[in-house]
């Protein structure tokens with residue numbers, strides 16, 4: 001009998017046809033032309049240039065958001081969203097324990113403290129039922145605020161995250177926010193192109209953050225964007241991320257401590273070219289998912305994670321879920337697959353186990369810990385799902 005880890009290597013290789021990284025960018029459209037124009041005209045910075053507004057308009061068109069404001073990174077976008085949502089130093093912000101560190105870092109960067117919530121197994125996002133029960137136990141409304149009775153600190157927002165592109169139970173989380181009068185912010189960094197009942201990720205909250213880091217479904221090299229639901233939020237987002245400079249022909253006047261967070265035109269030029277192929281990539285990633293699904297159908301001890309009901313996922317990262325009895329083999333599988341040149345990765349180490357967050361408040365996190373032991377992301381670049389023309 002073939003060893004389990006070796007069997008998985010064979011199945012992945014069969015789909016990827018050999019070595020494959022986890023997720024690589026592809027430069028095959030107008031990137032060269034657009035970037036050359038930036039260089040030829042010397043419009044390369046964030047001060048101006050046509051690609052910033054062009055890319056922002058394309059983001060609005062693709063997401064159905066009312067406004068998009070491009071930023072230097074997704075983390076910067078999320079940091080700005082939290083401040084604009086009213087989060088301030090000494091607050092607590094609910095966020096999933098199962099996420100990339102940027103979610104919790106952005107909370108910390110505002111001076112607030114992340115308060116970790118567990119996830120559910122169907123979406124891998126915050127478990128709304130558990131969160132609701134947790135808040136009933138620990139929170140009270142006092143002086144117009146929601147207060148954590150155990151710490152005495154205000155809870156000012158919930159940040160949810162759409163893991164690997166799958167939309168979390170976002171409508172239930174929005175109701176919890178209504179009930180407790182706190183603001184929902186979506187970390188939609190991984191979910192460009194994903195929808196829930198036809199509504200795009202990042203449009204369930206007034207403010208949300210996208211990322212165009214090199215490993216995301218489309219990239220600007222490094223970059224991000226804030227999606228805003230109304231003009232006031234959009235204007236404030238622009239202001240805060242442009243050093244809070246007041247408009248004037250020559251005077252430098254700033255009315256608060258702002259950030260230099262706007263995306264340079266040269267990065268937006270790449271983004272404007274990349275987003276032209278978003279629909280194609282979405283199709284290829286869904287096709288790759290079906291190829292993996294067929295290949296893994298007869299393999300015991302492992303399942304392929306599938307989009308929750310109502311969600312049309314971008315399948316940013318294809319995800320294996322080991323059956324509970326196989327978790328002891330996770331590291332061996334990672335070793336064998338990586339030895340074979342396959343970019344396979346475990347899920348992120350949960351936030352409450354990371355040095356900067358050991359003292360953060362949290363609810364019980366059994367599903368986070370369980371899924372950390374069971375998940376392996378496998379090669380997911382769009383090209384792997386491309387249907388090649390037969391000559």
Ligand SMILES: *Cc1c(COP(=O)(O)O)cnc(C)c1O
Nearest residue numbers: 073074075100102103189211213
């Ligand atoms: C990629 C990512 C971010 C933002 O990352 P940047 O590298 O700063 O663009 C934030 N949250 C999650 C969950 C991510 O995956």
